[in-house]
């Protein structure tokens with residue numbers, strides 16, 4: 001499809017989905033499932049995942065009563081317009097202004113520079129009638145920082161932009177199809193007025209007289225919508241990883257190369273240890289991310305309930321966990337999809353493998369909802385704060401509770417003696433805890449050598465990100481272990497999940513061996529025992545690998561991959577797909593008479609001469 005066709009088709013699908021949701025009707029969970037099967041980014045994502053939650057989280061009761069019924073019935077369509085041409089990561093650096101005019105009781109929205117243009121918001125370019133806009137609030141010449149506003153963008157009769165608004169699509173993005181179904185947009189305000197009651201005022205207010213009443217709750221609640229979406233992105237990472245792994249695993253069982261003696265049957269590539277060493281940790285990651293996603297959903301629900309009761313104690317941890325896990329899982333999944341493409345050899349590069357499109361549509365997850373490095377630095381700040389409070393009497397809680405055992409973890413030596421010890425949950429956990437704590441403490445020690453903490457932080461950014469990743473990996477490993485210790489129906493299933501859990505943990509040890517050795521969390525002998533155990537786990541997973549991806553229960557239609565077909569009938573179907581290509585509509589291609597024939601004839605003439 002051309003971009004215009006793709007966009008229009010996405011509108012068609014979205015509206016059809018919305019109709020089904022209402023007619024059947026579907027529950028929230030079922031609607032989300034439908035969204036996954038629709039399998040295309042579109043304006044509904046931003047409306048439901050960001051616009052509605054922003055009003056719910058930051059609007060007053062009156063604002064919610066006014067706007068939510070309209071939004072819930074989709075009588076207005078909204079998006080989340082925060083990022084600008086000049087600033088995305090640095091939210092405090094946004095330039096759009098919202099100046100209160102006491103004469104008219106209105107805010108005047110203005111884009112003072114080109115870099116202040118809103119740039120990127122999904123659904124903004126062509127669809128949304130409304131947006132939550134983030135702009136600097138100015139009253140009486142004083143800048144109060146960034147706040148949210150509900151703004152109507154387009155005329156409800158003919159969809160034309162309202163006077164004072166310039167709006168459009170930012171152009172084609174990475175890949176053919178992929179995220180191009182979405183109208184990511186730009187927007188400029190030219191002294192555009194909105195009534196005062198359209199500032200989202202649950203947190204802070206501007207009175208009729210133009211007095212700014214600051215929030216008595218943490219101002220970071222304004223970032224709440226991002227926290228909520230980051231949490232869902234972790235579960236989505238599992239879905240995307242599982243999809244790529246399903247394709248690569250099934251195809252690896254079909255594909256044969258080498259190994260035949262005297263013309264006998266060749267080896268299935270899945271039997272090569274190198275293939276297993278690349279594939280099975282990704283299979284394990286798909287399961288690991290699912291379990292940590294379930295846990296994160298619980299954490300998010302818990303913090304939301306606490307916030308409603310004005311208990312802000314767990315907000316920093318919820319922020320650190322959502323930011324860190326969003327970052328870690330999306331980076332691993334993007335890399336994992338690309339690895340799956342390579343695991344499928346040349347055919348993985350074909351569009352009909354399903355992997356190029358999956359990669360193209362998935363990879364912006366490393367950037368949207370917070371650049372992955374910027375988010376790990378938030379985790380690092382949280383860790384440095386936690387380390388600095390050790391010994392102050394304030395015991396670390398939640399995912400940093402292990403830091404409360406700093407004295408032990410800083411000097412303990414791993415008691416792994418034989419390969420099987422690497423299947424001991426307590427020993428594995430302690431190894432990850434020791435590594436994470438030692439990396440964090442080492443950063444804190446290095447930071448303390450700087451007179452200026454901020455300067456020290458800037459100097460140590462790379463180390464801090466590594467410490468944050470180590471902490472996030474510990475969370476994923478620990479939640480996998482907790483899952484195993486809980487209720488799992490069927491001993492066989494439990495055994496398989498146990499194998500995957502330890503593959504996940506031991507492959508991380510192998511991958512980050514430098515961290516584990518340099519922090520003395522393990523010795524090189526213990527590292528080689530871990531490798532030995534890993535190989536043995538691969539052998540145990542091998543007979544069940546295809547069943548473990550079948551368990552994701554993806555239909556062929558959803559997978560959209562010739563290589564990942566359930567029936568394994570890959571080669572005839574590759575031919576079928578090839579023959580569908582428009583280039584094969586004619587035997588002699590368009591352009592033959594114009595370019596190829598004259599070229600060949602010229603050669604023939606010179607040959608005769």
Ligand SMILES: CCCCCCCCCCCCCCCCCCCCCC(=O)SCCNC(=O)CCNC(=O)[C@H](O)C(C)(C)COP(=O)(O)OP(=O)(O)OC[C@H]1O[C@@H](n2cnc3c(N)ncnc32)[C@H](O)[C@@H]1OP(=O)(O)O
Pocket residue numbers: 014017018021031032034035038044045046048049080082083088089090091092122220221223224226227229232233236315316319367368369370371374378381382385
């Ligand atoms: C079919 C029918 C369907 C129906 C149903 C359909 C349903 C649809 C279902 C769809 C399924 C698909 C779903 C996926 C869709 C995805 C679409 C994605 C679209 C993408 C959207 C976006 O892309 S949208 C823009 C995101 N843009 C960022 O992501 C900016 C990052 N940038 C920052 O987020 C800040 O700029 C940054 C760095 C924190 C610094 O913020 P700053 O400068 O203010 O602050 P500092 O760093 O100084 O931090 C000061 C203190 O605030 C603390 N703190 C900071 N953040 C906090 C927080 N969030 N919560 C609590 N606390 C926080 C921090 O920990 C410090 O705490 P302390 O003081 O105690 O140390």
Ligand SMILES: Cc1cc2nc3c(=O)[nH]c(=O)nc-3n(C[C@H](O)[C@H](O)[C@H](O)COP(=O)(O)OP(=O)(O)OC[C@H]3O[C@@H](n4cnc5c(N)ncnc54)[C@H](O)[C@@H]3O)c2cc1C
Pocket residue numbers: 046080081082083086087088089090119120121122179184364367368369370371372373374377461
């Ligand atoms: C597909 C897609 C959809 C999007 N949808 C929306 C939307 O609906 N609404 C919306 O408001 N926005 C949206 N965005 C914007 C998105 O949220 C931002 O692009 C994202 O937050 C990253 O910000 P940035 O582009 O400013 O990156 P930059 O911050 O400019 O990043 C560039 C580089 O600088 C590095 N960097 C930046 N700051 C630091 C630092 N402090 N320390 C170390 N390194 C740093 C980053 O790691 C990165 O390598 C979307 C983006 C994409 C790609």
